Amino acid sequence: MQVSDTFLWPQGYYTDGLNAGMRHHKNDMGWLVSSVPAAAAGTYTTNQFQAAPTKIMKHLIGTHHQLQAIIMNSVCANSCTGAQGTANAQTVREWGAAKLAIPVDLVGIASTGVIGTQLPMAKLQAGLAQLQLTQDQAVTTAIMTTDTHPKTCSVTLTIDDQPVTITGFAKGSGMIHPMMATMLGFVFTDATIDGSVLQALLSQTVDETFNQITVDGDTSTNDMVVALANGQAHTHPLTPTHPAYPEFGEALKAVLAHLAQGIAADGEGATKLVEVNVTGAATHAEGQMVAKAVVGSNLVKAALFGNDPNWGRIIAAIGQTHATVDTAHTAIALNGIPLVHDSLEVPFDEPQVKASMAAAKVTVDVALGAGTASGQAWGCDLTYNYVKINASYRS
Template identity: 55%
Template sequence: MQVLEQKINEIKFTWPLGFYSDAVHSGLKADKKDLGWLYSEVPAKAAGVYTTNQFQAAPIKLTKQTINHAHMLQAMIINSANANSCTGQQGELDAQTMQQLAAQQLHLEPAMVGVASTGIIGQLLPMTKVTAGISMLKLANSADIISAIQTTDQHEKKISVQVSLNDGQSIIITGFAKGSGMIHPNMATMLGFVTTDADIDGIDLQQLLSGQVDDTFNQITVDGDTSTNDMVIALANGKSNVQVVPETAEFTIFAQAFKQVLSTLAKGIASDGEGATKLVEVNVTSAESHLAAQQVAKAIVGSNLVKAAIFGADANWGRIMGAIGQTDAKIDPTNVMIMINGVAIVKQSQGIEYDHFAMQQALEQSFITIDVDVHAGTSSGQAWGCDLTYNYVKINAAYHS
């Protein structure tokens, strides 16, 4: 394992070979960039994971259909400040227009362009602004798209890793994401994009993405709400000339690096939850199955009462027990163990003595871990979230539709 781990390095943010990006201010936001694209100089294998919300926004439907057509894309056009969701037939036409305009400007077939939107639900896109915005986009090497797709985000979520292989070849994987509210299982108001110059089969890319999203993006929660717009898209253009084929050492390390990218973005979103001051990581062990462990971890990190206690730096393990017990995951109700930031506070389902002052100090840090052993099996799982603060309420009560 040591040898493999040495081959993945996080590097300064950069686009993989053959990828370009630009962003502009089109007027959707008052004064910030709000529209951008990603472009690959050659067609890229494409994979996507989409919101499970029954109302799927127009760009979700269009991109899903486009990717499913040939599992290829050469560009993504993305806007913020308007989700183009619950906008009926006109919304679908507007998403198609975005696709066509971007394709035209890039000299591509529309079927090679995906569309993503995020922002307010239920308003038609101001297409005059969008049209003018798209016409201003260039083939640049800019990273401005990362901030351009943000809504209530406070921090940029981005990462580049380099995978160096034994034969001197290397692959770059670069990801970025937005999202800070309406985040929960199964793709919430969240957009994630992963680009790589690896040469990987489209089906393999889809399997990798789907599997890893379940353990990363789908295991974060900010407020338990799932949005109509969210998607994670992966593009692999092969420009590194490094082939990545399942069941090889290269694939193993590529998958590991890919997961590092997804996991970094997912945690970045959780820690940037609306109003959040702390990132919370829950690790559940000795569960009956991986799914059961994930369910318990998600229940803890999703509990408003636990989240408010963490904001208040209070080791309120009773609320953690309450959250665990609400799931139907198999647990041993007489033998649950809980540690907060490495300090055991519950053994055999009962509170034990601990250093209250040290615990409070620990809970005032910005990274909180909760480890839970449910004594029901051998599987483990994780989830990430944030504390529930006055600012969450402020942001969401004041954000007027």
């Protein structure tokens, strides 16, 4: 299995992106198209105010587990837009189906951007007319909002003596606190797998990756991760009994984890990626909970921004959870440098620790002393620029 930032196109897929006039210069619209109907799976935001495109995708995939095209736009979330917003999303799907000469039930839609405004339909119609069946990475920038760069990942592997590719791209920078976050993620592969099997695998893998990142504790209205598998590599169907199923699952996880970490590292105003590794947990679920609590604590995040090895912030974050903790034998390390052993500070070279915390990635290791399970989560530091960006996001 080979993992790469290089954007590869699995067999039978096309992408394109362009500026439809919703922004002054940047790309704001794109699509992902398969040459044949593809098995589809999805996971979605748990925010109660789900946007029109999110509801539509959830219904489409939940009903048929099949899609052939997804039309995407940034700038306008088409959220809290009532019946008109739903009708507009349906119209865009109908335009796409007509252009591609495929059934409308095979056309999905995804939007991100400002909540509460209607889609600019004339601009979307004109933009859709210009989209082509090309292999253009512009789609990865068309979905960006406050992102500083696109997040992409491709994995290649061999199944049944056939080359198989899994590629993913995502957007996300702020309002990140899944169960799903303000992000869109799209993964597509030429492997052969039934939609219901893909759904189970995607749901499990999202729990271990995208649902373990946090930037600011907020969950948005539009978020989804969608996976497509069109079978154009002509492998045997992947099922849990197929010899290559575990490897395919690991490859899918590698793509999602890479994208998830990319989103965490690109948190609004962030200067560093933060990884929290928990060991000694009573259960895996508790390990995951503690890891996410530490990486999500604003006090921890602020300390990390200031390169301050204030391990008391980490202890407090751990203690706020209901996870089982041996409070007399907890250990903490920053970038491999022990700070706490048996719940007591150990001597450490503070300038050395502070210097290590200035790196682009900071790793926090926590040992709970309560069992043998583990957990992992990713996030970023909390900076002055986060407030600056979000103080004027709409205006």
